[in-house]
Amino acid sequence: MDKIWWEQLNGSSRFIRDAANHLLNGKSVVLCLPEHVPWLETMREVFEKRLRKSGTLGIKIVDAENISDPQEFVFDEFCENKDGFRPYSKGAYAKFLAERTGIALNSSCIWIRNAQPAQVEQWLAFIADYHRFLAGKRGGVFLLERQGECHLIGKTGIEVMSYARRISDYDSFAFIIFIAAEFGKANHLMKQYLAELVSALTEGDVEFGAACIRRGETLLKNPAVVFENISAQDGFTSHKTAEDIDRAIWMTQLKLVFPLVETFRRNFIKKYDMTIKNTPPYPSAPEELEIGNLYGLFTQKRWLLDDRDAEDLEMYREVRNKLAHLKVLPFEELQKVFDKNARR
Numbered sequence: 064m065d066k067i068w069w070e071q072l073n074g075s076s077r078f079i080r081d082a083a084n085h086l087l088n089g090k091s092v093v094l095c096l097p098e099h100v101p102w103l104e105t106m107r108e109v110f111e112k113r114l115r116k117s118g119t120l121g122i123k124i125v126d127a128e129n130i131s132d133p134q135e136f137v138f139d140e141f142c143e144n145k146d147g148f149r150p151y152s153k154g155a156y157a158k159f160l161a162e163r164t165g166i167a168l169n170s171s172c173i174w175i176r177n178a179q180p181a182q183v184e185q186w187l188a189f190i191a192d193y194h195r196f197l198a199g200k201r202g203g204v205f206l207l208e209r210q211g212e213c214h215l216i217g218k219t220g221i222e223v224m225s226y227a228r229r230i231s232d233y234d235s236f237a238f239i240i241f242i243a244a245e246f247g248k249a250n251h252l253m254k255q256y257l258a259e260l261v262s263a264l265t266e267g268d269v270e271f272g273a274a275c276i277r278r279g280e281t282l283l284k285n286p287a288v289v290f291e292n293i294s295a296q297d298g299f300t301s302h303k304t305a306e307d308i309d310r311a312i313w314m315t316q317l318k319l320v321f322p323l324v325e326t327f328r329r330n331f332i333k334k335y336d337m338t339i340k341n342t343p344p345y346p347s348a349p350e351e352l353e354i355g356n357l358y359g360l361f362t363q364k365r366w367l368l369d370d371r372d373a374e375d376l377e378m379y380r381e382v383r384n385k386l387a388h389l390k391v392l393p394f395e396e397l398q399k400v401f402d403k404n405a406r407r
Contacts, residue, residue, distance in 0.1 A: 079113060083113045086204045089201050091221045094226070122172050122174060157193040158196045180211075190221060240258045242273060243255075256401070264301075265299075316386060323400060332349050378399070
């Protein structure tokens with residue numbers, strides 16, 4: 064599922080592709096990432112694979128926590144010939160490196176990870192100076208990861224890419240729909256329900272959503288308990304109360320089941336139009352009769368209905384009443400409704 068998210072989904076795969084293209088075209092990149100990045104190691108693996116595929120950049124991965132001064136680190140690690148260097152000003156390192164030819168930095172991508180806010184500022188200041196002194200020439204590039212709240216603005220030679228701005232809720236929902244489609248032999252309505260319910264419960268956290276989808280029918284049969292178990296056992300964070308969970312279940316059922324009730328009502332009226340019109344008090348607009356009215360007329364007047372139609376009328380009336388009174392349909396009842404409609 065991790066490879067599907069980072070390699071096949073439009074928003075997330077484009078996020079990596081665009082960042083890699085900036086680097087390959089000579090720009091440095093700051094990745095503004097959330098605190099929890101879905102399958103972070105997979106993202107890094109896919110990103111690195113794309114960069115290495117070009118064959119033009121050597122990749123050096125560094126841990127910012129182990130580096131006290133970015134400019135001195137780059138100077139020591141990527142510039143063998145230091146003849147003539149004088150640290151006369153704050154930007155001396157960046158100027159010297161930008162003007163130097165034949166050094167390892169010029170064909171390298173330095174990938175900085177685990178940078179704390181203060182370290183991000185240090186690295187950005189150095190990278191900005193470096194690109195300023197490059198003055199449009201090709202040189203080395205930097206990939207700086209920043210996790211957490213991020214309000215950085217791009218500078219000359221530096222592209223700031225925000226996960227939150229580039230990857231939308233639609234991308235997250237598309238992913239959940241995609242993996243829910245593989246849910247066993249369930250009909251398409253049950254798969255849609257699973258996807259809608261998981262999306263409502265996990266609110267864009269695709270890794271959490273994938274864990275829920277893996278539970279499949281177990282989750283559908285007892286969503287509140289299983290969802291809370293996944294949250295506790297798999298280490299995901301959920302701030303939903305029991306009431307929030309029940310409301311998400313009810314809202315999802317309302318969204319998907321009510322249109323099916325309405326479709327049945329319209330088809331029933333169309334099929335029994337003359338029977339309804341000939342039943343006192345002779346409704347002037349049969350198409351406006353609610354399903355409860357239809358059931359009442361049926362029980363009072365003993366209409367001659369097909370056995371299946373009579374059974375369905377009672378079922379849909381019961382379903383409608385439960386949802387209208389804020390009750391959640393049990394799995395078996397939900398499955399019965401979906402199975403009837405999936406055959407149409």
